[in-house]
Amino acid sequence: MNTAKFEYLLAIEKMGTITAAAEKCFVSASAVSQCLQKEEQEAGHRLFERKEGRMVPTRAGLIYLQTVKEMLEIHRETMDKLHVLDQGHGAVRLSVAPMLYEAVSQHILPKLNAKIPDRSFVMLRADSRTSTAYLLNDLADAAILASPPVNHALLAEEILGEDRLLLAVPKAYLRGKVQGEPRISDCSHIPFILLRRGAYTRSIENQILAANQISLDRIYEVDDRVMVKKFLEEGRGAAFLPHFMLPDEAEQHFFILSPEPPVKFNMILAYPAHRKKDKDIQRMERVVRETWKFLKIGLAVFGKV
Template sequence: MELKHLRLVSAIARHGGLTAAMDELHLSQPALSQRLSSLEKELGVTLFSRVGRRMVPTAAGELALQAAREVLDKTRGLEAKLKAMARGERVLRLGAQCYTALHWLPGIMAAFGRKHPQTRLLFVGEATHDVEQALLLGRIDVGVAHSVPDSRYFRRIPLFADELAAIVPSGHRLAGSAAIEPEELAGEVVYLHKSPGQRPGRAADFLARAGRVAASLEQIQWTDPILEFVRAGMGVGIVPTWTVPPRMRRRLHVCRLSAKGLRRDWAALVLSAHKTMPDTRDLLGLLKAAPH
């Protein structure tokens, strides 16, 4: 099937017949009838049946109509993007791992918009589960992630480091500890942040150093529920230190993980094979200079 066939199916279904579809498709009724007949013969199915004066999609026609809507919507979207590029406009897609915790990102996007009004900076939330894969598949142009292994496919721009810590409720046996080693979590329910599809992170590696010492590991996609579960006395959480708001620090104790602490190194990622455009360079500069 070609685009002209999908447009034909869509127009007939929308108008209910060939006569009403003529003006939209700029073809005569005999030409439309011949095109539809040839298509049905080639496919070996009937796409429309007559009900009174209307042409109604058959089961095969409904299947073709669904595909036509999806393909034509994408085609129109592509045309709009290409026309915007012809006018000097551009779309730059950004994805970030653990984006719900990146409180500094909206300010960067606003600053970028003021500097590059012709470039639409679009945040792709779905990329949070696997930033590297989204970048490789062309779903985003810039990724922000931590603990990314070296790869010849990516160019890494170091951004900042944050620290993971254990949080326990006031009165917990570990509440007075300045630093916690993994074996001290023996018998505890431990809550970790992990999005679907992400590989185990630094916290899981930390716990694995002493074997399976925790009573259970609960991996949760959002940070806020971890804080609430810990505050309710349901276990120990491991989160970035800056995600614990001041209002909760009166009821939660923050402990370092080992005497040296457990850091995560964040970086911006772009494809090595792609030329870095001026607006992308400016976005990388804003990411690097942001007060994290």
């Protein structure tokens, strides 16, 4: 993840001027200014305003900066863990999609520690594309992905479960604008919260919108579905989520629309296909399969891709 643009905006908040922020970040003032303009354009809101000679965050800017701080904290934690892994401590390394991280840490990690007490386990929080790179570069021993099958010749994949990808639309955006049940094509005037470009499922989101003749003029781009859900709950726009991630009592506050044809959403256990695995890694994979059956995350199906 390129964190430079986030550091620039946090520097503006701290220093109060673009010039001072640029000096703090050792870049030109024009680079910081261009970064701010681009982020404001993508967000669809002014992030800073000038008061008494200082640049201070707007209300939208405060929300944006809080999100940035959370993303940077997650990034730093991941880098710290990767540094530990690089030291060769012999831990079994499991990379997990952010939307599944909490469930895995609460339900699977304790079972791993209980059933394999002589081995330590390290969980990495990473999107499916990054997790795939970890597997291919020997930075992770296995990964739990939330994406379509990767279909890489060097990886084995097992589908743990599947769900449906749905569009949640805050009712306020469509109130008085449609009669009866809305369709996705009725949402052309609404901002959309999408995964960042390059994410495995972003292309699926783009295909659904294109099929419904919706342009990408007003979008927020975020790093993972946890952030997608947070932005949705803040009312920033419509968002694609798997069924199990929909907010509580979603039908009260959102229209829940299903793409046609329905879009499956997979949870996948992936690992290197030809690398010799030690006994503990094999046991870890078995614990993941067995425990997943009891998690209320989509429909457990199990099987080779």
